[in-house]
Amino acid sequence: MSIILDHVNYIYGGDTPLAVKALDDICLTIPDGQFLGIIGHTGSGKSTLVQHLNGLLKASSGHIYFDGQDIYEKGYDLKALRSKVGLVFQYPEHQLFEIDVFTDVCFGPKNLGLSQSEVQYRAYEALKSVGLPEDLYYQSPFELSGGQKRRVAIAGTLAMKPQVLILDEPTAGLDPRGRDEILDLIKKLQTESGMTILLVSHSMEDVAEYVDRILVINKGSILLDGVPREVFRHYQELEQIGLAAPQVTYIMHALREKGLEVDDSVTTIDEAVDQIAGLFRR
Amino acid sequence: MSIVKTKDLVFEYIRRDEEGNVEGITTAVDHVNLTVREGSFIAILGHNGSGKSTLAKHINAILDPTEGTVWVDGMDTADPEKLWDIRQRAGMVFQNPDNQIIGQVVEEDVGFGPENMGVPTEEIWQRVEESLRAVGMYEYRKYSPNKLSGGQKQRVSIAGVLAMHPKVIVLDEPTAMLDPSGRKEVIRAVRALNQVEGVTVILITHYMEEIVHADQVFVMDQGRIAMEGTPREVFSRVEELKSLRLDVPQVTLLAYELKKRGLELPDGILTTEELVKALCG
DSSP states (O other), rough: OEEEEEEEEEETTTTTTTTTEEEEEEEEETTTOOOOEEETTTSSSSHHOOOOHSSSSSSSSEEEEEEEETTSSOOOOHHHHHHHEEOOOSSSSGGGOOHHHHHHHOOOHEEEHHHHHHHHHHHHHHHTTOOGGGTTSSSSSGGHHHHHHOOOOOOOOHHTOEEEEEESTTTTTTTTTHHHHHHHHHHOOOOHHEEEEEESSSSSSHHHOSSSSSEHHHHHHHHEEEOOHHHHTTTHHHHHTTTTOHHHHHHHHHHHHOOOOOOOOOOHHHHHHHHHHHHHHO | EEEEEEEEEEEEEEETTTTOOOEEEEEEEEEEEEETTTTTTEEEEEOOTSSHHHHHHHHHTTTOOOOEEEEETEEEEEOGGGGGHHHHHEEEEOOOOOGGGOOSSHHHHHHHHHHHTOOOHHHHHHHHHHHHHTTOOOGTTSSSGGGGGHEEEEEEEHHHTTTOOOHHHHEESSTOOOOOHHHHHHHHHHHHHHSSSSOEEEEOOOOOGGGTTOEEEEEEETTEEEEOOOOOHHTTOOHHHHEEEEOHHHHHHHHHHHHHTOOOOOOOOOOOHHHHHHHOO
């Protein structure tokens, strides 16, 4: 089972002189359990793309299949789709509103019409999985730190038990440790519960470190699609569209230019350490 | 000469419950002594909740100290008579460019500050032009800010501050919401302000690569200054930074890990060039 996008187009302001093509003939298959990174400069269409996947935006033309079913077919249950595809927006903590953390996380599953005991069980499980200390469950969400608030917001989506979790820049504004904690948590959700993860990010270093596959979006279409190594090999093209490779890739390029026999498609620190240390041991 | 100086600065938040009863007191800034030399480039690091933004808000008198004193260009920020002078001397740029731009046209937005200061019209236009040129946005002066990228909008925000002819600019995570090229544009503009225009810069950020060129780095933790030194000195202390929830630039981390594997490298390598030189001779 998977998500398939078949020639998806999206036009803002369709019948007006201001019409803008935000998505241009996107064809894409996302297999179950994949960790997919989506990168692109501001305004490239990446947020528009992910908002199609749970039916928040409807394609101007083309089809989207979720688990084999066309989500635009008459009678398709979009509400059910939204509980299967969880979307965590940028700065999700701005959407916290309840009097305490636990009630806030209950909001999603409650609206699915589940029994109270099931709602509470799910909220508890979700808060546990994001690693929030139990003594904070009955505090006001507004008294938590930035990183804690963001965990609560993610728990709110997890409590709906989605099969697919989409996160739009989940680490913006967090300190380095907070950033690592959130990304480790997301990785764990993928490896332990087999969740499909879509991560929209501006940090090339994070994407290189965590994802299985990268999608580069530019002007509403897919420019590059592949494993991090392959994609960051095209660092010059990436620079032209406002992106970059991880700093470590540039270091490897510089070393190679100086005649060191290192692999310049390396994208993570661990790989680079092994390469360079190996070279100097010989 | 110091442009910003704090002496035993303390700032306390009073937490109240729903009925308004005092629940407790949080000390966000705890006896901070800081001296910023005129014309220097200062970086402040620290995890979320370490007090760095609270400290920054004292520099243009958005917050008043609970205890201690803050001087900006020799003026005490607690003196209400000096408020407008202080805000003109010390400008601030925040994280989200969309919250800081009010004009319909770029040049109008940049002119807003000097206009409110009562600068004569002729001079306003002159200042708008100079400021937009300084951040490399002059060609966009007739644009609607809506049509600009995040990095461009943020540079317009900086120009807006610059047009007030401040002596010091405080930037509170100006690149947190930007893509890689936007981040680069903003940092380049900030460095130019410092080096070409001689404006004192105080940069708060979570991106370690952005501050390798700073003159001095302060690391905050629990409202206090926990570490202080040049970027090289601070980034040499990898484990200590990690224990404060921070990080080092990728090149510094790579050199540190290689050193652990037995390679002979100097501490605190900050740029790719330095590492290449150390490895290839």
